[in-house]
Amino acid sequence: MPRNGEHDYSATVVWTGNLGDGTKNYRAFSRDHEITCGVKPTIHGSADPAFLGNSSRYNPEEMLLSSLSACHMLWYLHLCSDSGITVSDYIDKATGIMIESENGSGHFKSVTLKPSIKIGVEDDAELAKSLHDKAHSFCFIANSVNFEVRCEPAIRNG
Structure with a gap:
């Protein structure tokens, strides 16, 4: 159970890329x-191919x-449910831009x-659209x- 609204998470990341000489x-x-x-x-990860990663594995930028x-989707579905909007299909084709700095670091x-x-069919499309702003303000990851x-x-009625 959460303590005072605090939630604990854990993940284990194991490097599997030692090809014999380590990071020589x-x-x-x-x-x-x-x-x-x-x-x-298990999630199989690597770096972005631009950084010598394996393109068949997820990279940290894709995971972010x-x-x-x-x-955002989970909050949106919650808010639609609370507002009487019935969502029957949701597909997000998100994009991101990361800038690489001269020193090799970078940031989104x-x-x-x-x-x-x-x-x-009968749902209020304007209300459905407006709930995205509220979902954004509640999203744990966006707030971080x-x-x-x-x-x-x-939004389309169907």
Whole structure:
């Protein structure tokens, strides 16, 4: 149970990319790693291919983008349910822009969520659209990042 609204999370990240010489030089190792959270299925991670990562594995930048999208969606669905809006389909094709600095570090400049949502035939599309602002203000992940997170929803009655 949460203590005073505080929730604890844990994850284990194990580097699996030692190709025999460890990190002897920048190209001597793989960026592959495994992420586990308790007994849930393993997430196979790596770096972005631009940083010598494995393109068939998830990279941290994709995971951040996915976390923002999923958190927003979960709040949105909650708020629609509370407001009498019936969502029958929700697909977000989120995008993000990361800026690499001259010294090799970097940061996200922005993320844009682009959810396409189908609601009930009789449901109020304007109310459904407005609930995105509230979802954004409640999103735990969006409230934890230091860059702009925009939302460009497309609502259709169906």
